[in-house]
Amino acid sequence: MDHIAYLALGSNMGNRLANLKNAISNLTPQMDVKKKSLVYETPSWGYTDQPAFLNQVVMVKTYMEPDALLSHLKRLETALGREPNFQNGPRVIDIDILFYDDVIIDSPPLVIPHPRLHQRGFVLVPLNEIEPELIHPVFGKPVSELLLDVDRLNINEYKGK
Numbered sequence: 001m002d003h004i005a006y007l008a009l010g011s012n013m014g015n016r017l018a019n020l021k022n023a024i025s026n027l028t029p030q031m032d033v034k035k036k037s038l039v040y041e042t043p044s045w046g047y048t049d050q051p052a053f054l055n056q057v058v059m060v061k062t063y064m065e066p067d068a069l070l071s072h073l074k075r076l077e078t079a080l081g082r083e084p085n086f087q088n089g090p091r092v093i094d095i096d097i098l099f100y101d102d103v104i105i106d107s108p109p110l111v112i113p114h115p116r117l118h119q120r121g122f123v124l125v126p127l128n129e130i131e132p133e134l135i136h137p138v139f140g141k142p143v144s145e146l147l148l149d150v151d152r153l154n155i156n157e158y159k160g161k
Helices: 016-025 066-079 121-130 143-149
Strands: 003-011 031-036 040-042 053-062 094-100 105-107 110-112
Touching: 003 016, 003 121, 016 053, 040 121, 053 121, 066 094, 066 110, 094 110, 094 121, 121 143
Parallel strands: none
Antiparallel strands: 003 053, 003 094, 031 053, 040 053, 105 110
8 A cells, every 4th residue: 555755854964955855866766756956955854063964855755664664764864974973963964754645653662653853944944845735643733834834044945956
């Protein structure tokens, strides 16, 4: 059975744009990318003494169950050059599961919907671009409404090469 998942991708080390493109191209064959947002340049969040991030959100169709998907994405991050670091530290690539169908899971290490997505403009801006009416299953609000409550300052479409 196929499932729809929304993934947030971020990079602030090395060739950030190439890192995002490489991550997306490596999602197949386990995932079929159905939609992808523009790429946004965003200030770092949490730990701010680091380079700006490029962020993007993709909608994928997958046969993988949530736990298997998480494990697969963590292996992919490592294969693409991510190394252990402190929380919110700089990284070559970060791939988070935002939503998986309309499932609610709260069993560490997997929490779906992503527990902080409603606080993060760098996630909500690109997610709103591709799916503004998607309903957050915990809050019962569409992404477009969640976006109204976050700081969108300095989140801009990336125009670099």
